Amino acid sequence: xxxxxxxxxxxxxWMLLFMVCAGTSQAADSPLSAAKQQQLxxxxxxxxxxxxxxxxxxxxxxxxxxxxxxALVTTALLESGVPASDPVVAKALKRLEGYVQKDGGVYxxxxxxxxxxxxxxxxxxxxxNKEGRYDSTIKNAEKFLRGLQWDEGEGxxxxxxxxxxxxxxxxxxxxxxxxxxxxxxxxxAGAKADDPAIQKALIFVSRTQNLESEYNTTPxxxxxxxxxxxxxxxxxxxxxxxxxxxxxxxxxxxMTYAGLKSMIYAGVDEDDKRVKAANEWIRRHYTLKENPGxxxxxxxxxxxxxxxxxxxxxxxxxxxxxxxxxxxxxELIERLTSLQQENGSxxxxxxxxxxxxxxxxxxYALLALSYCQPAK
Numbered sequence: 001x002x003x004x005x006x007x008x009x010x011x012x013x014w015m016l017l018f019m020v021c022a023g024t025s026q027a028a029d030s031p032l033s034a035a036k037q038q039q040l041x042x043x044x045x046x047x048x049x050x051x052x053x054x055x056x057x058x059x060x061x062x063x064x065x066x067x068x069x070x071a072l073v074t075t076a077l078l079e080s081g082v083p084a085s086d087p088v089v090a091k092a093l094k095r096l097e098g099y100v101q102k103d104g105g106v107y108x109x110x111x112x113x114x115x116x117x118x119x120x121x122x123x124x125x126x127x128x129n130k131e132g133r134y135d136s137t138i139k140n141a142e143k144f145l146r147g148l149q150w151d152e153g154e155g156x157x158x159x160x161x162x163x164x165x166x167x168x169x170x171x172x173x174x175x176x177x178x179x180x181x182x183x184x185x186x187x188x189a190g191a192k193a194d195d196p197a198i199q200k201a202l203i204f205v206s207r208t209q210n211l212e213s214e215y216n217t218t219p220x221x222x223x224x225x226x227x228x229x230x231x232x233x234x235x236x237x238x239x240x241x242x243x244x245x246x247x248x249x250x251x252x253x254x255m256t257y258a259g260l261k262s263m264i265y266a267g268v269d270e271d272d273k274r275v276k277a278a279n280e281w282i283r284r285h286y287t288l289k290e291n292p293g294x295x296x297x298x299x300x301x302x303x304x305x306x307x308x309x310x311x312x313x314x315x316x317x318x319x320x321x322x323x324x325x326x327x328x329x330x331e332l333i334e335r336l337t338s339l340q341q342e343n344g345s346x347x348x349x350x351x352x353x354x355x356x357x358x359x360x361x362x363x364y365a366l367l368a369l370s371y372c373q374p375a376k
Contacts, residue, residue, distance in 0.1 A: 030374050031316035031317070031327060031329055031330070032327075032329055032330055032333075032372065032374075033330075036329075036330050036333055037374070039333055039334075039337060040333050040369060040372055040373070043333070043336060043337050043340055043369070044080050044081075044366060044369055046340065046344030047080070047340070047344050047345065047346070047362050047365060047366045047369075048077060048080050048082060048344075048366065049344050050343055050344035050345045050358070050362055051073055051076070051077060051088075051359065051362055051363070051366075052077075052088045054345075054358070054359055055088055055091070055092065058095060059091040059092050059094060059095035060092070060095055061073045061092075061359040062357055062359050062360070064108070065108050065110070065111075066108070066111075066113075066117075067096060067099050067106070067107065067108055067111075067117055067121070068113060068116055068117040068120045068121075069354075069357070069359055069360050069363070070092060070095065070096060071096055071106075071117065071120040071121045071123065071124045072120050072123075072124075072360065072363040072364070072367070073092070073359055073360075073362075073363045074089060074092040074093060074096065074124040074127075074128075075120065075123045075124045075127050075363070075367065076362070076363040076364075076366040076367045076370070077089050077092075077366070078124070078127035078128055079127055079366070079367060079370040080366050080369070080370055081373075084127075084128040084130060089128070092124075093124070093125075093128055096121055096124060096125070097137070099117070099121065100137060100140075100141075103144055104140035104141050104142075104143050104144035105117075105118045105141060105144040105145075106118045106121035106122070106137075106141055107121075107169070111169065112168060112169055112170065112172065113168040113169050114148070114168070114169030114170060115145065115148045115166050115167060115168055115169045115178055115181075115182065116168050116169065116178055116181060117169075118141050118144060118145055118185070119145065119178075119181035119182055119184070119185035120181065120185075121141065122138055122141050122142070122145075122185040122188055122189060123184070123185065123188060125137055125138055125141075126138060126188040126189070138188075138189050139189065141185075141189070142185070142186060142189040142190075142191070145166075145182055145185060145186065146186075146197050148166055148167075148169065148170070148182075149164065149165070149166050149182065149197055149200060149201070150162045150163055150164060150165050150166065150167075150174050150204075151163060151164065151200055154171070158203060161204075161207055161218060161233040161234045161235075161237075162174050162204070162234040162235070163200065163203055163204060164179075164200035164201045164202065164203040164204035164205075165178075165179045165201065165204035165232070165234060166178045166179045166181075166182040166201070173232060173234050173235045174204060174232060174234050175231050175232040175234070175238075176204075176205065176208040176229060176230070176231055176232060176255050176258055176259060176262075177231065177254075177255070177258065179201050179204055179205060179262070180205075180258040180259070180261065180262045180305075182197075182201060183198055183201050183205075183262045183265050183266065184261075184265065186198055187265050193265065193266055193267030194267065198265065198266050199266065201262070201266065202262070202263065202266040202268070203215075205229075205259055205262045205263060205266070206263075206274060207221075207233045208229050208230055208231070208232060208233055208255065208259055209221075209227065209228070209229050209259055209274060209277070209278065210223075210224040210225055210226050210227060210228050210229070210230065210248070210249070210251050211225060211227050211273070211274060211277045212225050213273060213274070215274060216233075218233045218237070219247075220233060220237050220247070220248060220249045223244060223246055223247060223248030223249075224244065224248040224249070224250065224251065226251055226277075226281055227251075227276075227277030227278055227279075227280050227281040228251020228252065228255075228256045228278070228281040228285075228293075229251055229252075229255040229256045229258065229259035229260075229278070230249040230250060230251055230252065230255055231249075231255060233249075237249050239251075239252070240252065240255075240294060240297070240298075241293040241294055250293055251281060251293060252291065252292060252293030252294050253285060253287075253290075253291045253292035253293055253294065253302050253306070254291050254294070254298050254301050254302040254305050254306075256278060256281055256282060256285075256292075257282070257302070257305040257306050257308070257309040257310075258305045258309070259278060260275065260278040260279070260282070260309050260313075261305065261308055261309040261312050263275055263278070264309075264312045264313065265312070280321075282318075283319070283320050283321040284320075284321045286318065286320040286321075286326065288303070288306070288331055288332060288335040289335075295350075296348060296349065296350040297350050297352045297353070298352065298353050298355065299348050299350070299355065300346060300348055300355050300360075300361045300364035300365055300368075301353065301355070301364055303332065303335075303336065303364060303365060303368040304364045304365075304367050304368045306328075306332070306368065307328075307329075307332060307367075307368040307369075307370075307371040307372070308367075308368075308371060310328050310371070311371040315328075316328075316329070329371070329372040332368060332369070332372060333369065333372055336365050336368065336369060339365075340365075341358070344362075345358035345359075345361070345362045346358065346361040346362045346364075346365040347361045347362075348361050
């Protein structure tokens with residue numbers, strides 16, 4: 001029987017954490033059984049139909065003052081296979097174009113969430129960008145986002161805990177949630193891992209990890225040191241999961257998956273201590289029952305980052321700390337099936353971060369499920 005250390009030496013870190021099942025009856029090009037694929041299609045169709053029917057007359061969802069919700073819904077529909085030419089999606093895209101500002105950003109003119117709204121809008125336009133239709137819109141929005149990032153332009157140095165991060169908009173405090181959206185938007189706009197803005201963002205992301213290292217010398221790093229991630233080290237530091245008695249910022253699920261995904265997009269190697277520590281945290285806290293550390297708060301956001309991060313890792317089977325192997329896509333489909341409402345929507349009874357809005361929760365759910373689909 002090979003030892004843990006032998007496996008680590010001979011198969012590498014990823015093979016220890018993630019194994020692909022051999023000898024299954026599943027098709028070689030899909031980690032899902034035929035029955036599970038049919039289940040996926042069924043709940044996706046129901047979710048899509050709900051969103052099509054809940055669109056407002058003006059082409060938006062929920063409210064015109066928060067176009068981020070409409071951009072997220074539009075992206076979810078597109079990623080679920082609804083074409084840009086579909087009347088509902090075409091109407092939504094046309095309405096989102098109306099939020100394009102002279103500075104290149106895409107946001108409600110009185111919004112305090114200009115970074116967030118622009119990032120999500122880039123994702124929507126990118127998903128619909130056939131034959132270069134939105135090339136100029138995306139590039140102008142990308143330029144706008146670069147100007148919002150906390151860096152030398154704000155008069156700060158790399159030693160500042162805000163450096164490289166992004167907040168909701170303007171000069172609001174940077175946080176990991178908005179920074180991960182910034183990285184993803186830049187990535188979809190064509191930026192590579194070595195892009196200066198993404199590498200600056202990596203500095204901030206590394207400081208949101210509970211891991212004492214040369215990448216994180218903040219006073220929070222050593223207080224928990226469990227490899228997970230929290231909301232922000234800036235402006236005194238905050239974790240939505242709270243603090244320990246000695247002032248440590250508790251790690252939680254959604255931010256840990258967001259942090260790991262961001263590191264992958266930034267080109268951090270799988271053998272890097274930051275990636276290893278994050279993976280170990282995930283192994284210990286793997287679950288779809290809740291957002292680890294937050295219970296049901298931000299649950300659908302968690303499902304989305306969970307799926308996106310594991311897909312970015314390019315793994316089909318995940319082995320937790322107890323040695324249990326998980327087909328995460330099949331488990332996610334099962335979990336979301338159990339949570340879907342009769343009308344096809346999803347909603348969170350916990351109202352924090354607007355997840356009680358079925359349009360938002362359904363968008364997150366469909367985006368999570370889009371990473372369970374067979375490769376396009």
